[in-house]
Amino acid sequence: MSGSGLLLSIAKDALSAQQYGINVTAQNIANVDTPGYTKQTAVFTAKTPVTYGGIVFGVGVTIDEIIQHRDSYLEGRLRDQKTILSGLEEEEACLSFLEGIFNENSDHSLGAQFIDFWNVWHDLSNNPSGELERTMVYETGSLLADNFQSLDESLLRVERDINLSIGAGVDQINRLTSKLASFNQEILNLEATGSANDLKDQRNMILDELSSYIDIKCYQDDNGNLTVLTNGGYTLVDKNNTFLLYSEDKDVMWEGSGDSKVAITDSIRGGKIGSWLDMRDEIIAKYRKDLGELAKSLIWEVNQIHTQGTGKDAFSEVQGKYKIDKPGEAINPPGEAIYPPNEYDMSSGLYFQDSVSDGNFKLWVYDSNGDVVNLGGTEDELVINIDADSTTADDIVEYINTHSGGTINAEITSEGYFSISASNDDYTFAFSEDTSNILAALGINTFFSGTDAGNIEVNSTLFSNKELIAAGRVDSEGNIAAGDNSNAFAIANLQYEGVSVKSSSYERGKDSAYIDTTTTLENYSHSLVGLVGIHSKSVQGQRESNEIIVNQLTEIRNSVSSVSLDEEMTNLIKYQHAYAAAAKLITTADEMLKTLLAIK
Amino acid sequence: MKISTKTLYDNIITNLNRASTDMIKANEVVSTGKKINRASDDPMGLMSVLDIRSSMANIDQLGRNITAGRLWITVGESSLNQVDEFLYQAKAVCIDIKDEEKTGLARENAADAVDEYLKQILSFANAKVGDSYIFAGTKTDTKPFFLDESDPEVKVKYKGNANPFSVKVGIDTDVAVGRNGEEVFGVFGENWDYDNIFKTLIDVKQHIMDNNKDEIEMSIEKIESHLKAVRSVISDATVKITQFDIKEKIIKDLDFAYDNKRSLLEDADINEAVVKLKIKELAYQSALSASASVMDLSIMNYL
Numbered sequence: 001m002s003g004s005g006l007l008l009s010i011a012k013d014a015l016s017a018q019q020y021g022i023n024v025t026a027q028n029i030a031n032v033d034t035p036g037y038t039k040q041t042a043v044f045t046a047k048t049p050v051t052y053g054g055i056v057f058g059v060g061v062t063i064d065e066i067i068q069h070r071d072s073y074l075e076g077r078l079r080d081q082k083t084i085l086s087g088l089e090e091e092e093a094c095l096s097f098l099e100g101i102f103n104e105n106s107d108h109s110l111g112a113q114f115i116d117f118w119n120v121w122h123d124l125s126n127n128p129s130g131e132l133e134r135t136m137v138y139e140t141g142s143l144l145a146d147n148f149q150s151l152d153e154s155l156l157r158v159e160r161d162i163n164l165s166i167g168a169g170v171d172q173i174n175r176l177t178s179k180l181a182s183f184n185q186e187i188l189n190l191e192a193t194g195s196a197n198d199l200k201d202q203r204n205m206i207l208d209e210l211s212s213y214i215d216i217k218c219y220q221d222d223n224g225n226l227t228v229l230t231n232g233g234y235t236l237v238d239k240n241n242t243f244l245l246y247s248e249d250k251d252v253m254w255e256g257s258g259d260s261k262v263a264i265t266d267s268i269r270g271g272k273i274g275s276w277l278d279m280r281d282e283i284i285a286k287y288r289k290d291l292g293e294l295a296k297s298l299i300w301e302v303n304q305i306h307t308q309g310t311g312k313d314a315f316s317e318v319q320g321k322y323k324i325d326k327p328g329e330a331i332n333p334p335g336e337a338i339y340p341p342n343e344y345d346m347s348s349g350l351y352f353q354d355s356v357s358d359g360n361f362k363l364w365v366y367d368s369n370g371d372v373v374n375l376g377g378t379e380d381e382l383v384i385n386i387d388a389d390s391t392t393a394d395d396i397v398e399y400i401n402t403h404s405g406g407t408i409n410a411e412i413t414s415e416g417y418f419s420i421s422a423s424n425d426d427y428t429f430a431f432s433e434d435t436s437n438i439l440a441a442l443g444i445n446t447f448f449s450g451t452d453a454g455n456i457e458v459n460s461t462l463f464s465n466k467e468l469i470a471a472g473r474v475d476s477e478g479n480i481a482a483g484d485n486s487n488a489f490a491i492a493n494l495q496y497e498g499v500s501v502k503s504s505s506y507e508r509g510k511d512s513a514y515i516d517t518t519t520t521l522e523n524y525s526h527s528l529v530g531l532v533g534i535h536s537k538s539v540q541g542q543r544e545s546n547e548i549i550v551n552q553l554t555e556i557r558n559s560v561s562s563v564s565l566d567e568e569m570t571n572l573i574k575y576q577h578a579y580a581a582a583a584k585l586i587t588t589a590d591e592m593l594k595t596l597l598a599i600k
Numbered sequence: 601m602k603i604s605t606k607t608l609y610d611n612i613i614t615n616l617n618r619a620s621t622d623m624i625k626a627n628e629v630v631s632t633g634k635k636i637n638r639a640s641d642d643p644m645g646l647m648s649v650l651d652i653r654s655s656m657a658n659i660d661q662l663g664r665n666i667t668a669g670r671l672w673i674t675v676g677e678s679s680l681n682q683v684d685e686f687l688y689q690a691k692a693v694c695i696d697i698k699d700e701e702k703t704g705l706a707r708e709n710a711a712d713a714v715d716e717y718l719k720q721i722l723s724f725a726n727a728k729v730g731d732s733y734i735f736a737g738t739k740t741d742t743k744p745f746f747l748d749e750s751d752p753e754v755k756v757k758y759k760g761n762a763n764p765f766s767v768k769v770g771i772d773t774d775v776a777v778g779r780n781g782e783e784v785f786g787v788f789g790e791n792w793d794y795d796n797i798f799k800t801l802i803d804v805k806q807h808i809m810d811n812n813k814d815e816i817e818m819s820i821e822k823i824e825s826h827l828k829a830v831r832s833v834i835s836d837a838t839v840k841i842t843q844f845d846i847k848e849k850i851i852k853d854l855d856f857a858y859d860n861k862r863s864l865l866e867d868a869d870i871n872e873a874v875v876k877l878k879i880k881e882l883a884y885q886s887a888l889s890a891s892a893s894v895m896d897l898s899i900m901n902y903l
Contacts, residue, residue, distance in 0.1 A: 032605050039604075099639045104650055111650050115657040122661045126668040126767055129732065129741050472738070475761075483732055483740025483765045489774060495658065496771050522654050530647035533639025540640060551614060555607050562604035566899045573903070 004592045010060035011585035017044060017061045018579040024066055025572045032563045036205035038068040039563050040197060068197050069561050072220075075204070078553040079211045085550050086212035087275035088543040094158065094279045095536035098287065101154045102529045110151065111529070113144045114522045118495040125488035128471040129312060138466050141447065141458040148295045152453035155288045162280045163250070169213050169273045170245045170252060176210040177242045180226060185240040187224045196224070210236075215270030230254070232267025250280075266509035282506045283535065287528065289504040289512070292452035294524050297501045299456055300352060301494055301521070303446035307431065307439035309470030309487030310480050314366050314428035317421035319413065321443025321450075321459060325349025327393040327412045331438065332356040334389050348393055351451050352441040359436030360385045363400065364478045365407045368426040372478035375405045380478055386436035393418060396438070418442045432474035445470065447491075495522060612891045619884040626877040629868045636866050645865045652862045656855060662769055663851045666844050669767035672777035673844070676734045677837040679727040680784065683797075684830050686717040686724075690801060691823045693717075697808055698816045711808045718801040722747055722756075725785055725797075735781040736760030744781045747798070756798035758788035769847055775840060784833050786826060797826045 024042040031037040043066070047059045104111050120140045124133040183203040190196035203226060210216060215231040228237040234254045235243050244255050251263040252273065268274045329346050332353045347353055363382040365373045374380045382403050384396060393412055400410040400420065407427045410420045422428060431445055439445055443459070447469070450456040462468055472484025498518040506512045517524070628637055636642045636649065693710050696702075702710070725745045727734050736744035737760040744760035758781050765778030782788060786796025800822045807815040 096638070096640070102639065104639070104646065105634075105637070111654065115654050119657065119661045122665055122768060126665055127730065127732070130730075475763075479761065481738035481740070481761055481763070482742070483736070483738035483778065484763070485738075485766070489768055492768060493771075495654075523651065526647050526650040526654075529639055529650065530643045533641075533643030533646055536638075536640035537643055551610075554610070556601070558604045558607040558610075559602045562606045564602060565605045567602070569899045569903065 004589045004596070006057065006059065007585060007589040007592070010058075011582050011589060013047070013060035013062060014582035014585065015579060017042075017063050018575045018582055020063045021575040022572060022579065025568050025575060028563045029565065029568050029572075032565055032568075036201050036208070037563070038070050038197070038201050038204075038561045040066050040068055042066050066195060066197065068200070071557065071560050074553065074557050074560065078550070078557055079208060080215075081546065081550045081553055082208065083211045083215050083270045085543065085546045086272055087270050087278075088539060088546055090272045091275045091279060091539045092536070092543050094162075094275075095283070095532065095539055097158065098155075098283075098532050099536050101151060101158075102532050104529050108147065110144075110147055110525050111522065113140070113147050114495075114525060116140050117144045118492055118522075121488050121492040124469070124471050125485035125492060128485040128488060129482040131466070134466040134469050134471075137469055138458060138462055144298075145448065145450075145456045145458055148291065148453040148456045151291055152288060152295075155284055155291070156454075159280055159284050159288075162276045162284070163247075166252065166273060166276050166280075167247045169276070170247045173210060173213050173236075173273075174242070174244045174246075176206050176213075177228065177236045177244070179206050180210070180228060180237045181240045181242045184225050184237070188239075191224045200224070211271060213271045214268055214273045230264055230267065231269055232264050234262065234264055234267075252277075277508060281508045285506045285512070286504050287532070288453070289506070290502075290524075290528055292454070293502045293504070294521065294528065295453040295456045296451060297499055297524075298521055299448040299450060300355065300440065301497075301499050302491060303440040303443075303448055304355075304437060305487065305490045305494065306447040306470050307434050307437075307445045308490070309473045310430040310432065310445075311465075311468035311470050312472075312480070312482055313465065313467040314364075314370075314430040314480065315420070315422075315445070315468070316425070316428050318419070318444055318461060320418035321446060322351050322441060323349070323416045324393045324412060324418060324442075325416060327397075327416070330388070330390050330392055331386065331441070332388040350441050352437075355437050356386065356388050356441045357436055358386060358388050359434070359438075361434035361436060361439055362432045362474070363404070363408075364430050364432065364474055365404065365422075366428045366430070366478075370428075370480075373405075373407060373427070375403060375407065377403070381432075386438050388436070393442075418444060420444070430474050430480060495520065608894065612894065615887055616884075616891060619880070619887040623877070623880040623884045626873065626880040629873045630870070630877050633868055633870065634866055635868045642865075649862055649866045652858050652865075656858045656862070659851050659854050659858075663848060663855075665767045666769050666847055666851075669769065669775060669777040670841065670844050672729050672734060672765070672767070673837050673840050675727060675729050676777070676779060677834055677841075679724040679734065680830055680834045680837070682724045683721050683784075684827065684834065686720050687797070687823055687827050687830065690714050690717045690804065691820060691827070694804060694808075694816050694820045694823065697811075698813050698820070702811075707808050707811060711805045714801055714805050714808065718798065718805075719747075721797060721801070725781065732765070732778075733760070734765075735779045735784055737778065737780045738763045738765055740765055740778065745785070745798070749802075753792055755792065755802055756788065756796070758782060758785075758796075769844070775843070777840070779833065784830060786829070795822065800826060 021042050021044070024040055028039055043064050044061055045064045047062050049056045049058050051057075103109060106112070117140050120133070120137045124130070124137050127133050180203060183199060183206065187196045187199050187203065190199060207216075207218065207226070207228070210228070216228050216236065217231065217233075218226055218228045220226050225239050226237065227235070227239075229235055234256075236245075237243075243257075245264075246253050246255065248263075251265045252268060254262045254264045256262065265277060268277060326347065326349050329348050331348045331350065332355075333347050350356070360383050363384060364380070365375060365382075367373050372380045375382050382400065384399055385391070386396075396418070397410040397412060400408065406423055408420055408422050408429055410418070413419050420429065431439055434440070443449055445468075446459050447462070448456055449459045471488040472481060473486050474480055475484075498520055500516050500518050501521070501524050502514045503517050503524075504512055504514050519527070629635060636646050639646050690713075693713055697707065697710050722745055725735055726743055732740035733742065733744050736742055739760045742759045744758055746757050746759060747755060748757075749755055760781045762780045762782065764776035764780050764783075766774040766776040769775050782796075785798065786800075787794040788796055792799065800819055804816065804819045804823075807819060
């Protein structure tokens with residue numbers, strides 16, 4: 001083969017090859033802004049030459065394949081970084097929401113209400129018999145309690161929202177893994193006959209999206225099948241099979257073949273789901289617990305002082321606020337108590353039972369003139385002794401009933417609350433000098449009721465009679481003075497005192513740990529707010545630096561895989577000129593043939 | 601490195617975002633006047649600010665406590681000044697009677713005058729601040745001194761108690777601003793032989809009527825000792841007022857110092873913040889104009 005026939009054949013191949021080149025360029029230009037698109041290039045190869053008459057002739061050009069400019073290693077690293085970034089972004093959003101919840105730049109913040117709470121006790125001490133001052137103490141106490149409750153409620157709501165997000169995220173993961181499986185199938189089919197470049201791009205996009213939800217490991221086999229595993233090694237996609245996830249209670253479950261189910265919650269470390277789990281089980285859990293511990297300490301410390309005092313009025317009846325599960329068991333037996341107690345536990349089941357110690361308290365009874373009634377002993381008052389590891393609630397009831405000369409009756413109500421009432425309208429009673437903390441533990445003559453941030457309230461007994469707010473104390477003769485402010489002083493002094501508050505730390509997959517801190521209640525609340533800020537700031541910093549890494553990797557990836565219009569336009573012109581030149585070859589061949597045909 | 605078209609535009613968007621975020625932040629500082637607008641802006645600073653705020657609120661409250669206490673002291677002091685005045689008058693009447701021989705009518709007048717002083721002193725002894733009696737100890741809702749001349753035994757009873765009403769003016773400092781009535785007016789008891797102002801005056805009345813000069817002489821001494829007691833309480837009140845003045849001044853200074861510290865931590869230096877905003881604005885503008893000119897560049901313009 002030689003002469004113009006070969007020339008025509010080369011020209012024809014060249015025309016179609018350049019046309020191919022223009023088409024690939026056009027595809028690149030068209031997809032300049034398509035997310036996930038990888039630049040393609042037509043690979044031109046010179047055809048195998050032929051030998052003719054001892055001379056080797058080139059026979060033109062062919063397009064072997066269209067390749068994608070892809071760096072799989074780089075893409076893997078980029079995907080990992082993006083997994084981290086999407087997790088950090090969720091964390092940042094959640095923490096900035098928490099900052100809003102704990103916003104201290106307002107009059108309704110916890111800090112501001114702590115200030116108000118102490119100040120109203122000062123005001124009450126300045127005018128212990130004032131009705132307005134008593135109402136203010138009650139109202140401010142209620143506001144503080146409400147604030148604790150609404151903070152707790154807000155944290156709970158964030159937790160619920162996170163659970164919803166996790167549920168939705170798991171659904172999304174299932175949708176994406178199903179898609180990956182079907183792409184695996186399509187790519188396998190297409191690769192049998194040609195290249196599935198654009199499908200692979202799309203599959204990569206799905207993989208990117210999947211990895212924003214959860215940290216994954218993936219690899220591709222020789223047939224182009226993509227296998228996806230969770231970080232913990234559970235298969236999500238294998239060829240065209242999908243293994244689904246579902247959320248159950250607080251766990252993310254993996255459904256294997258057959259009936260096998262595994263909770264993979266703790267092995268999920270990255271992506272949105274990972275950071276939602278971190279937020280829920282570490283951050284929110286800590287703040288809720290710490291807020292609860294703060295409320296618990298506030299309740300106990302205020303109550304402990306409040307029970308030492310007396311209101312302007314003595315009680316005609318009073319009911320405890322803490323439930324006694326087992327009135328027949330010792331109040332605070334040795335060893336650590338379980339709350340709530342199980343059926344084998346030998347303790348009273350009072351929430352604050354651990355704080356009860358050996359000691360006693362005094363009970364005074366007054367007649368209708370407000371004079372102290374002698375209950376038959378050498379002293380006017382009744383002294384009730386508490387031996388923490390043997391005295392039972394029933395013992396206290398019995399002691400009061402047998403020694404009060406019929407003036408007052410004690411009982412444990414059917415709901416399990418300690419209760420004392422005067423036997424008739426003439427009598428009233430008051431308490432003093434409780435060295436055993438039993439009154440505070442029973443919830444008698446307390447300011448607050450409840451046990452943590454979710455249920456803290458001002459004792460409902462005070463709602464109906466604010467005269468019962470204990471500003472003063474019963475003196476050694478049993479007298480109650482309207483201008484006595486010694487107990488109000490003691491409660492106001494609580495703001496300066498270091499008290500013991502637990503601080504918790506949570507780590508997923510491990511038991512929560514506690515450390516005892518001694519701090520003023522206000523200081524503890526300040527550090528709680530500060531901690532939210534520190535967390536938020538550090539996550540912001542991490543997110544920022546991670547964003548820089550992602551941007552840099554993206555830039556490198558793009559320089560390999562993404563389209564440059566300048567480059568494509570240059571290529572276009574190149575191909576266009578080559579095309580024109582190839583056309584010229586045909587004209588030349590034509591003229592050559594014409595010349596030949598013209599020979600006669 | 602090859603710069604792809606996407607990289608070019610992505611970079612423009614990233615840089616513009618960064619510049620505008622910086623500008624918004626700078627703007628927030630200027631418009632709120634605060635450096636710390638959320639906890640994460642400066643968590644440690646915020647914690648200090650919160651501590652300072654509660655310390656400030658506390659010393660402000662102590663200031664209010666002092667104001668409340670000052671009212672008690674001043675009302676008490678002016679009542680005691682009146683008591684002092686009337687006691688002095690009573691003493692003058694006694695001296696007058698003792699030194700000169702008087703007619704029955706003159707003695708009767710003198711006795712009436714003493715009686716009047718007694719009633720006045722009684723009313724000042726029952727002085728109140730708001731609804732609270734000052735000289736009743738902590739039984740502030742009970743009228744402390746009660747006169748019943750028909751009672752053959754005890755004519756004046758003290759119904760208060762021995763613990764003076766106090767206010768809290770410092771972390772560990774309570775100052776008594778009310779009074780135990782017995783501290784001022786003498787001793788009262790179940791029977792009528794204790795020495796107190798009212799007994800002395802009631803007795804003096806009788807002695808004047810009886811023209812018993814020896815007893816009057818004795819009574820003058822008693823009145824003098826009462827005067828001494830009243831005056832020592834008055835001077836104690838003066839000392840306390842001075843204490844309050846000093847405390848208030850300290851509180852003002854502390855308040856100022858705390859507020860300075862708070863302001864340093866929390867408030868933005870407006871000049872600096874405005875300059876910073878201007879710089880960020882300029883940076884944003886430059887980024888915009890640079891981006892626009894980069895976006896204009898393309899090989900298309902030259903083909």
